[in-house]
Amino acid sequence: MTFSATERTIDAIWRIESANLIARLARMVRDIGLAEDIAQDALVIALERWPETGIPDNPGAWLMTTAKRRAIDLMRRSKLSDQKYKELGHSSDLYTEHDLENAMDGEIGDDLLRLIFTTCHPVLSREARVALTLRLLGGLTTEEIAHAFLVAESTIAQRIVRAKRTLSSARVLFEVPVGEELKERLSTVLEVIYLMFNEGYTATSGGNWIRPLLCREALRLGRILAEIASTEPEVHGLVALMEIQSSRFKTRVSPMGEPILLMDQNRALWDHLLIRRGLAALEFAQKLGRPLGPYALQAAISACHARARTASETDWTRIAALYEALAQIAPSPVVELNRAVAIAMVFGPAFGLQIVDELTSEPSLKEYHLLPSVRGDLLVKLGHMDEAKEEFERAASLTHNARERELLLKRAAECVSSE
């Protein structure tokens, strides 16, 4: 699959300009499906003209002008017979030329915000939100999205078509929510971005080079959001969390594909540029003066590890305090488990075990391999080798990851009873 140099350049320009273009058009025509169609029309014209005329000096402006002309064209023709545009009249006024003229006004940031709130609308399924966001904001092709999720291209194509239809028929307005609704809706947007990030993050191993694209896109979208919604601390919290987690990409998995625990990673290989960015984002969140939300707290915990030059320098007291705070505002059995680990590091394994023992009857953790894994670790520290061995074996039976299973069985084998 080879492209000419011009085609590759146009592809790069599209990657840079498409979100802005679609966002502006969507505000004009009030329908993101139509906006994307018009934007694509402009791209097609660019692909036809630019190889002859050369790339214009300001490609973004050229695309916008061309798209506007196309939109006016369509609007005039729609008055004749086009069913599609008749269906659009939810406010009983199609976009007007006046709307289009005013389109160039207004902060592009506002339009991008409107776009991301729309692509992440709760009326859509989670999968649809992710696909639509990657498509309209990320500028990824259907092919790229399909590869990222290891599904067929047609699956993603259909998912996107259906998503647009759902937004149309639900009469979703192209706007940024306000007041109480804003908090909830923002949380949905952040969830979509973090979901994308985790899809890419948890799958990374050895030669699995498709997945980093998802992490990078998620991080990029997060950074964009931090610029256009800069007064929201949780946005900066999420970015901080993703920057710091990304800093450990190269050390999380050995070249052979074995997972490496945080405490065992080679910190010299952590990306200190990303750590610095993450710490800066966290500081920004804190300086906004509001109480830290769950993403910012998780970022703060991650930052504790990032700041420690060696594992032994980790500020476990601070981590335990942060988990306490997290348990207050976003309690979950997994948070409790992590809190137990931190408490054990500060006050000794016996105290950690107390907390873990209360979780053994927790139904949502029944199949969670990290519960017996942590319990086993604490039991080893307390010298209860036989019990520890059982826990590691149980953990090994619960994990789906072959390498992880090997690691856990190894730990079980090392539990030689001294009793």
Added chain:
Amino acid sequence: MRFMMIVKATKDSETGVMPSQELVEAMLRYNEELARAGVLLAADGLHPSSNGIRISYPEPGSKPKITDGPFTEAKELIAGYTLIEVNSREEAIEWAMRMPDPHGYGGGEIELRQVFEAQDLTQNQETLAKEAALREQMERLKKS
């Protein structure tokens, strides 16, 4: 993929002549655009070379030689850098083309260089084999 846009020094930047207000604002707007696109990783300006030193090793195995700045050949010196994260070389070039002329009097020069990443330096056979297998899988997916 990471790229570095290196702004070359000029006689002015070397003699501490501050850039025009217009240029400063243009650069600020450009950096904002990079940040707004989520691609900016870092950007910094460097002091003129009069503030710097050079450490060279003319004799292998013996002590280094230290030379104080300023250094001649302004055009070969670095005045600043901008680090970006993008998906292709073409994207990096496109962004580099959008950087304002760093000088304005015919002396401005921007050099674009790709940053090595760990994968580039991996010679691990198993990693490369896994990559090849995955590429194959992708081709099959494309055809389905």
